[in-house]
Amino acid sequence: MASADASGCPFHATAKAPSESEFDDWLQTDLRCSAGKREFQLGRYTVAHIRNGYQFSEALKAFRQDVEDYRKTGFLAIVPSSERFDDSVAELRTLGQIMVDAGLADSAGALINSQTVAIPFDVTCPVTGIPTVYEFFPVAFCPHARSVVDPLYDPALSAPFLAINTTSDAFAFGMLVRDLSLRHFHCAPHEVRDRHELERLLQKCATVWQKMSANTIQSYNKISEIPERAVHLSADQQTWTAPHNDPVFAEMVKEPHDHEMPAVYANRLCARWIAALFDGQTLKAARDGQSGGIPAFDFRK
Secondary structure, eight states, rough: OOOOTTEEEEEEEEGOOOOHHHHHHHHTTTTOHHHHHHHHHTEEEEEEESSSSHHHHHHHHHHHHHHHHHSSSEEEOOOOOOOOOOSHHHHHHHHHHHHTTTSSSSSSHHHHHTTOOOOEEEEEOOTTOOOOEEEEEEEEEBGGGGOOTTTTOOOGBSSSOOEEEEEHOOOOOHHHHHHHHHHSSSOGGGGGGOOHHHHHHHHHHHHHHHHHHHHHHHHHHHOOGGGGSSSSEEETTTTEESSOOOTOOOOSSOOOOOOOOOOHHHHHHHHHHHHHHHHOOOOTTTTOOOSEEEEEEHHHO
C-alpha cells in the first residue's frame, strides 16, 4: 500500500477502504507479522468490510464457524469511513463504538482505556481433538498510530485503514502443529500414538513459532522512529517489550509492558497438550500467548 510520510497519515487521515491492489500491496510490504503473513498466504484470514456493530457481529459469526471447521484463524474487520479524523483517539473511539454496538463491550470509553475483550470460541482443539475453549481477542489498528506527532504513536498497532484484528495466538499455534503433523505423519496430532514422536514434533513447532515471533518483533523494532515506542526482544528471547499491553483493545496511555515469548508460553501449551493426550489431564487452553503483559518498570524492580 502506498506509504505515507513519517509525520503524516496514510490516506490523508481519512480511513477509507483500501482498493484490492492497495490491500495486496500492504500485505506484501507493510504487514510485518510473520504469523499473520503465513495465515494470509494459507487463505486462513477472514477479511470483511464492516461499518457498524451488526455487520461486525455477522462477520464474526461466520468467522467462528470457519474456526470450528479449521478453515480460518484470523479475522480482519476493515472499517471504511469518509470521516477525517484528527488523531488516534477519534479513530479508536469509532472502533470502540462498533464493539459496543456489537454487544462485546459496555462502553467505548472503557474499551479504549485498556479494557480487554475476550471472545470464547468452543472448538475441538486442533492438537488434542478434545472440545475446549480458545479465547479470541480483538485489537484496534488505525492510521494515526503511524504518525510520530500523534500522542499515541505506536507503529506496531498501525494500519493504513481503520481495522479490528481478532486472533487467538494459542489457536493459531495449534493450527501450525496440526499443519506439520499432517505433513510429517499424515494424520492429526492426536492420532500420533507415539508420545516421543509427538513431543519431538511439538518441540519443532515451538521453535518455529518462536522464530516467527522474534522476526516479527525485530521487524517492527526497525520501523519505529521513537525508541520509547519501539517493540524490543529481550537478550534471552524469553520476553518482548511493547509500549502497550497486549492484547487490550486500545489504550489512551502508552507504557512499556513485558510479555512472554513462545519460548515460554508455547512450550507450556505443548506440555498441556501432551498431559491431556497421554496423562488424562484436563485440557485448558487458557490465554496462552495473549495473557497480558506486566508493566516493565514494575517487572524490573
